[in-house]
Amino acid sequence: MSEKFDAIVVGAGPAGTSAAYTMAKAGLNVLVIERGEYPGAKNVMGGVLYRHQMEEMIPGFYKEAPVERPVVEQRFWFLGEESVFTGGYKGLEWAKEPYNNFTVLRAKFDQWYASKAVEQGALLINETVVTECIVEDGRVVGVRTDRPDGDVYADVVVLADGVNSLLAKSLGFHKEFKPDQVALAVMEVLNLPAEKIEDRFNLEPNQGATIEIFGDATKGVLGTGFIYTNKESINIGVGATLSGIIKHRLRPYDLLEYLKKHPIVRPLIRGGEPMEYAAHLIPEGGFHAMPKIVGNGVMVVGDAGQMVNSVHREGSNMAMTSGRLAAETIILAKEANDFSENMLDTYRVRLLDSFVGQDLKKYKDATHTFENYPQYFKEYIPMINKAASQFFTVDGVPKKEKQKKILKSLMERKSKLSMVQDIYRAWKVMK
Amino acid sequence: MDIIPRTNTIEEKQYLVRFRADTQSHLHVLDHDICATKCPDKLCTVFCPAEVYKWEGMRMAVGYEGCHECGSCRIGCPYQNIKWEYPKGGHGIVFRLA
Numbered sequence: 001m002s003e004k005f006d007a008i009v010v011g012a013g014p015a016g017t018s019a020a021y022t023m024a025k026a027g028l029n030v031l032v033i034e035r036g037e038y039p040g041a042k043n044v045m046g047g048v049l050y051r052h053q054m055e056e057m058i059p060g061f062y063k064e065a066p067v068e069r070p071v072v073e074q075r076f077w078f079l080g081e082e083s084v085f086t087g088g089y090k091g092l093e094w095a096k097e098p099y100n101n102f103t104v105l106r107a108k109f110d111q112w113y114a115s116k117a118v119e120q121g122a123l124l125i126n127e128t129v130v131t132e133c134i135v136e137d138g139r140v141v142g143v144r145t146d147r148p149d150g151d152v153y154a155d156v157v158v159l160a161d162g163v164n165s166l167l168a169k170s171l172g173f174h175k176e177f178k179p180d181q182v183a184l185a186v187m188e189v190l191n192l193p194a195e196k197i198e199d200r201f202n203l204e205p206n207q208g209a210t211i212e213i214f215g216d217a218t219k220g221v222l223g224t225g226f227i228y229t230n231k232e233s234i235n236i237g238v239g240a241t242l243s244g245i246i247k248h249r250l251r252p253y254d255l256l257e258y259l260k261k262h263p264i265v266r267p268l269i270r271g272g273e274p275m276e277y278a279a280h281l282i283p284e285g286g287f288h289a290m291p292k293i294v295g296n297g298v299m300v301v302g303d304a305g306q307m308v309n310s311v312h313r314e315g316s317n318m319a320m321t322s323g324r325l326a327a328e329t330i331i332l333a334k335e336a337n338d339f340s341e342n343m344l345d346t347y348r349v350r351l352l353d354s355f356v357g358q359d360l361k362k363y364k365d366a367t368h369t370f371e372n373y374p375q376y377f378k379e380y381i382p383m384i385n386k387a388a389s390q391f392f393t394v395d396g397v398p399k400k401e402k403q404k405k406i407l408k409s410l411m412e413r414k415s416k417l418s419m420v421q422d423i424y425r426a427w428k429v430m431k
Numbered sequence: 432m433d434i435i436p437r438t439n440t441i442e443e444k445q446y447l448v449r450f451r452a453d454t455q456s457h458l459h460v461l462d463h464d465i466c467a468t469k470c471p472d473k474l475c476t477v478f479c480p481a482e483v484y485k486w487e488g489m490r491m492a493v494g495y496e497g498c499h500e501c502g503s504c505r506i507g508c509p510y511q512n513i514k515w516e517y518p519k520g521g522h523g524i525v526f527r528l529a
Contacts (some may be wrong), residue, residue: 035517044529105528127521133463146520164502177506184503186480189528219434242507247477252480258435277444278529279480279499
């Protein structure tokens with residue numbers, strides 16, 4: 001492998017494949033290096049893929065891509081120990097084109113998506129680990145792989161190597177992440193007949209639902225549980241900041257089992273046959289944790305650049321946009337034959353200008369704040385459940401008296417001032 | 432105190448997963464003395480989602496064959512005592528669904 005490429009992309013996830021697809025389509029000579037047996041073999045996601053950013057890549061992709069169900073309902077659960085306070089939105093505009101988002105199984109989807117980049121002319125090499133970037137005179141000129149004679153050269157290297165991004169770290173683009181900058185998520189795929197899914201989730205065929213679960217799903221630790229409907233299976237999972245998991249001595253698989261056995265959850269997944277168990281980290285450090293993403297001859301995209309909006313569980317869409325913007329910059333750089341950091345910085349500027357940068361900035365303090373002030377998950381969610389129970393239980397007590405009682409019991413636990421402070425703090429980081 | 436009940440389901444869960452184990456470990460405890468003398472809680476044995484790490488009284492056993500390659504141990508070890516690499520190309524965990 002002594003050939004020189006226009007670009008080498010490390011990692012065939014949504015970010016890397018989007019970059020490769022865009023460049024190959026423009027006629028660049030692109031090599032994609034994937035360490036898994038196939039693209040997707042190492043990749044995990046709860047399962048929601050957003051239509052908009054994917055369609056910016058391939059219009060009408062859902063007509064041929066292996067998507068599971070278009071999501072027509074997004075529910076939010078504030079879970080107590082034996083109760084739930086719910087909210088959400090169901091809209092049948094999401095059941096038809098242009099759709100909003102789809103559930104997907106990543107091992108299937110990523111293979112399909114990478115095959116589209118190959119159709120555009122990208123060369124995909126699986127089962128190959130990039131062990132380091134080759135740096136000459138302060139610029140990245142290629143990569144070293146774990147294959148014999150495995151050095152490959154290119155004008156630009158795109159690091160799409162995921163949340164652990166050992167390559168960006170070894171270039172000094174970021175230090176080791178801290179346990180409060182990543183979330184550890186575990187999930188299971190449970191097989192269930194389509195009819196059962198549709199009955200239990202109140203869906204027509206080819207409609208899907210998502211449930212995000214706060215509160216008891218993580219025993220009050222900052223994190224969420226989720227239940228997503230596929231065609232003939234359900235993804236159920238739970239994730240929390242690694243720092244929270246460590247602090248509370250949680251075993252992730254026990255937490256998942258706790259959620260599966262939770263009396264509110266159990267009826268939805270009853271009879272589901274476990275098919276796969278998966279663990280993965282999610283980069284949730286947000287804007288403050290973003291590493292340097294551009295250097296001489298090198299760019300960082302997707303999870304490797306900490307591009308996840310944990311509040312809205314968006315990540316793969318940000319990955320796709322970052323991959324596409326990086327590729328568009330490389331196409332310009334190729335015309336100018338200039339692959340300096342200065343030239344490639346166009347990518348960073350456009351990314352920060354796009355919804356990716358805007359949303360990361362909007363929620364830049366959210367994770368940190370909710371981690372430092374655990375009362376939102378630990379205290380308020382049980383309080384909401386208790387208040388709802390008291391208010392909706394008909395026991396002959398007049399409603400006005402009920403309201404007074406509920407307020408009184410709230411005030412016993414929290415002063416008015418501390419509640420106002422909590423509300424203001426939450427508003428400030430979410431606004 | 433455990434805030435959630437212990438289960439014995441990790442073995443069952445791991446059976447669901449396909450692994451193409453390499454003959455050599457991609458995970459290395461750098462200094463077993465640190466685990467023995469400085470780390471009474473042996474946190475990695477708790478938070479690792481695949482129970483790769485098991486304390487065997489004197490040293491840390493590393494069942495790398497069942498590793499999900501998530502990276503938690505590298506980031507979560509309070510003594511940065513774990514050298515973490517990717518398994519050789521094509522080896523390690525192979526997700527079929529996820």
